[in-house]
Each structure stands twice: as C-alpha cells, then as structure tokens.
Amino acid sequence: MSSRKRVKLTESQAACIYFGEEINEINERECHRIISNYRGSRLVYTEDPQEPQVMSICRINCRPITYQYYLPAFSMVAQEQQEFGLPSVASATENESSLVTVTMKTEGQLQSSSEYKLANHAQILQFLNDVFLPFNPYNDALYEEQYLSTSDIRSVVAKHVIDTKSIPGDFPNWCTRKNAAFLEVKSNLARDSGNQKRIRKRRLYTLLSRYHATIVQSITETLIKHQRQIQAMKDSGIIIVGYARKSKTPEKDCDRVRLLQEMTLKLQSRSLADRIYVSPRTSSDELLRSRDMPRPQSLLDALNNVNGTTQDLFELLATTTSKICLVAIDFAGLSTNENDIYELIKYANSYL
Incomplete structure (x- = not known):
C-alpha cells in the first residue's frame, strides 16, 4: 500500500x-x-x-x-x-x-479497544506504518510532528503488544529488512533530552496517542473479519480451497517441506480451508496447467493434510458441482501471469 x-x-x-x-x-x-x-x-x-x-x-x-x-x-x-x-x-x-x-457494541456487549493487543510481526509492521508517517499529512487534528529515535518508536510499540517478547529482538535491523515506512526519513544526530548524549532521530508525523488503541483494534480485527467472511461462504455451501506454492529455490527438501507445511497450516487455521493443494517447486510465472509434472510424489508424501498438486486442483474444478473460493498465500502465491489466472477462471466456469 x-x-x-x-x-x-x-x-x-x-x-x-x-x-x-x-x-x-x-x-x-x-x-x-x-x-x-x-x-x-x-x-x-x-x-x-x-x-x-x-x-x-x-x-x-x-x-x-x-x-x-x-x-x-x-x-x-x-x-x-x-x-x-x-x-x-x-x-x-x-x-x-x-x-x-473507544467503545463498540459487539454481540450485545461493550468491548474496549484498549483490550486489543498486537500478536505477531505482521501486525507490528502494520502498526508502525499506520502510526509513524515519513511525510507531512497536513492534518493537525490527528498527527503531530515529533523527533524520534528507533528506541522511542519501539517503546510505543511495547505498549500495544501481548508480550514484549513478541517484538523482534534486533528491532532496528528488523525494521530495515521489512522496509518500515519511517525509514524513508534520513536520521540525524540530535541531543537526547535530559542528558548530553547524542543519538540518531528522525522527524516523523505521529498519529496522536489517543488513537493508537483504535488502530490496534482495527489491525487485530482483520483476521476476525476475514474468518467471519470465510465462514459465511462455507455456510452457503462454498468450498474453501487453499493453494500454496514454493519457488525453485536451493533449500533442502526437508526445509521445503517444512515451509510448505507452515503455509498449509496457515491456510487451515486462518482461512479455514476445506481442501489444500500445493505446488512444491514451481516459478510464480509458470503456467498453472503445466505445473507439477512429473508429479512430486516424495514431497507430497512428506506433507500432512494436503489433497494434491495443481493438477489435482484442475481435476477438482472439472468434477465438483459446488462453488469454490480459492485462497492463495501472498500475491505471487497463485501466479504472476495475469492472463493465466484468467484462463484458470475460464476453465472453472466452463464446468458450471
């Protein structure tokens, strides 16, 4: 975004x-x-x-x-x-x-936004990018200009996590790896308040603290809303099909299996997938119809709760009489070939 x-x-x-x-x-x-x-x-x-x-x-x-x-x-x-x-x-x-x-009515009860806490690295990164802007939004009703060190920013995050252990240990380097938005501003040496020590700070535009809990609530409710929407589909008879793909990277097969298994577990726990298909070793732009040939049976045998490969997914599309919602992990999880995705949809519709 x-x-x-x-x-x-x-x-x-x-x-x-x-x-x-x-x-x-x-x-x-x-x-x-x-x-x-x-x-x-x-x-x-x-x-x-x-x-x-x-x-x-x-x-x-x-x-x-x-x-x-x-x-x-x-x-x-x-x-x-x-x-x-x-x-x-x-x-x-x-x-x-x-x-x-800020309060809201939830299932007949009042729930406080201050009760919500950030639980993982993805939520922490979103909080950082929402609260600490690297540019002037020209909205004094919501933002204030502040000179902050990375340590100052971490202290704000610490107020909104389930446990401080959930904050990445090497916070500055983690922010760099994740391209946190506030790093777009160059840091400058400035004298720390209360002592003579000079530390690096950035001029940032920070969302007023009274809104931080509301931001945390919005972030943490995303999964709840997602699962509510998925469950509504399931209740209407739609089959939730998960798809996970692993690129042609040089890791060992045991590591490949472990990473694929983590993805399939997320498809089950977060997206409530009924069936899961995997492509253990393919490129994101490889045509869907040609994936997983020959069949990577040894990798499939090492995975739990997997229903087959991309070829088995096509078989499902050709035989099922139910509507399907296809859930893929990350934007390149299915394909980066836009035309190929259109072809997949056309293929599925031809059997309806």
Missing part, C-alpha cells in the same frame, strides 16, 4: 470530503450531522481514505474486509462515552499519555 494511502482521517473530516466542503470545525459538525441522518448507512472507504463513500451497514457486513471505517472524531468519542455511561473524554485525557477508550 502506498504510504500516502495510510494517512488517517476522522469520520467528520471524511464527511467534508464527501460533500466537497472545506475541512473545518463548523463544516465537520454539519457534514457529519447530515451523514448521521442516512439511516442504516455509514461512511467508509476501500483503499484511499480520501475517497469516502456512503454504504449500507448490510453491505459493509457482507464485505467486512473491503470496507474500512474512519477514525471517530474526538467529539464523537465523547458522545459515545456519554451514551454508554463511561468516563468523560476530558477525564480520560487529563494525562497526555493516556488513551481515549
């Missing part, structure tokens, strides 16, 4: 954009009031927050991964807390470092 598309907006700011009005306090209040009168609808976006759209809640619930909510405006948080009898926003923010607790 482009760094620019990670800029956050409040729902009231998005309402101004939706109506083509200048973003200011008066317009935000009025535009948000109008949007609020659209019963059964919410203001959402798909990829770029600067392209808001009004969508029915029913449609949002059907596509929970596609449609994203905006951050609540500070005044909206106050209204929600008053409605649910929670402490006022003023009292919640007497300490600058404290978080505003």
Whole structure:
C-alpha cells in the first residue's frame, strides 16, 4: 500500500470530503450531522481514505474486509462515552499519555479497544506504518510532528503488544529488512533530552496517542473479519480451497517441506480451508496447467493434510458441482501471469 494511502482521517473530516466542503470545525459538525441522518448507512472507504463513500451497514457486513471505517472524531468519542455511561473524554485525557477508550457494541456487549493487543510481526509492521508517517499529512487534528529515535518508536510499540517478547529482538535491523515506512526519513544526530548524549532521530508525523488503541483494534480485527467472511461462504455451501506454492529455490527438501507445511497450516487455521493443494517447486510465472509434472510424489508424501498438486486442483474444478473460493498465500502465491489466472477462471466456469 502506498504510504500516502495510510494517512488517517476522522469520520467528520471524511464527511467534508464527501460533500466537497472545506475541512473545518463548523463544516465537520454539519457534514457529519447530515451523514448521521442516512439511516442504516455509514461512511467508509476501500483503499484511499480520501475517497469516502456512503454504504449500507448490510453491505459493509457482507464485505467486512473491503470496507474500512474512519477514525471517530474526538467529539464523537465523547458522545459515545456519554451514551454508554463511561468516563468523560476530558477525564480520560487529563494525562497526555493516556488513551481515549473507544467503545463498540459487539454481540450485545461493550468491548474496549484498549483490550486489543498486537500478536505477531505482521501486525507490528502494520502498526508502525499506520502510526509513524515519513511525510507531512497536513492534518493537525490527528498527527503531530515529533523527533524520534528507533528506541522511542519501539517503546510505543511495547505498549500495544501481548508480550514484549513478541517484538523482534534486533528491532532496528528488523525494521530495515521489512522496509518500515519511517525509514524513508534520513536520521540525524540530535541531543537526547535530559542528558548530553547524542543519538540518531528522525522527524516523523505521529498519529496522536489517543488513537493508537483504535488502530490496534482495527489491525487485530482483520483476521476476525476475514474468518467471519470465510465462514459465511462455507455456510452457503462454498468450498474453501487453499493453494500454496514454493519457488525453485536451493533449500533442502526437508526445509521445503517444512515451509510448505507452515503455509498449509496457515491456510487451515486462518482461512479455514476445506481442501489444500500445493505446488512444491514451481516459478510464480509458470503456467498453472503445466505445473507439477512429473508429479512430486516424495514431497507430497512428506506433507500432512494436503489433497494434491495443481493438477489435482484442475481435476477438482472439472468434477465438483459446488462453488469454490480459492485462497492463495501472498500475491505471487497463485501466479504472476495475469492472463493465466484468467484462463484458470475460464476453465472453472466452463464446468458450471
């Protein structure tokens, strides 16, 4: 995702954009009031927050991964807390470092966004890229300019993880390997506050701390929403088919099997796959129809809970009478050949 598309907006700011009005306090209040009168609808976006759209809640619930909510405006948080009898926003923010607790109704209960925690490296990276921007978003209502060291950034992350052990041990080098967005800004030596030591810091635009818990909630709920959507498909009779591919890299067969097994386990646990097919040694641009020939039987025998290769997948498509949802790991997991994917879809449709 482009760094620019990670800029956050409040729902009231998005309402101004939706109506083509200048973003200011008066317009935000009025535009948000109008949007609020659209019963059964919410203001959402798909990829770029600067392209808001009004969508029915029913449609949002059907596509929970596609449609994203905006951050609540500070005044909206106050209204929600008053409605649910929670402490006022003023009292919640007497300490600058404290978080505003945003609440939501979940299955008839109130759930606090401060209860959510980052659980893995992927979630930590997303949090870094959402909170620490390497450019000026020109949105003082949500961001503040700060000079931060990598250690400062790690300290912020530490507040939102299940356990500090889940933070990569060599945090600076890990951020470099993962191309964390804040590294786009060159670091400069600066004097650390409180002592004479000079350390490297970057000028970053940081999302206000009161919104950090909301960002964590949004990140951690992604898997929940994904599985809810997958389960709805399964309940309607759709077969969830997982597909994992391993490139022609030089590792030993035992390592290849281990990595493939990890992928298949993720397809089962995260995407609730009913059947899983693998391509143990193929390139991402290799034609699907020609993969896994001859059959890599020794590798298949070493894998658990696998239903076959790409050729067996084609056999399933030719014989099943059920609809299929194909889930592949990462963008190159299925194929980087766009035309070949079209051919796969045409092949599947020819048997419907």
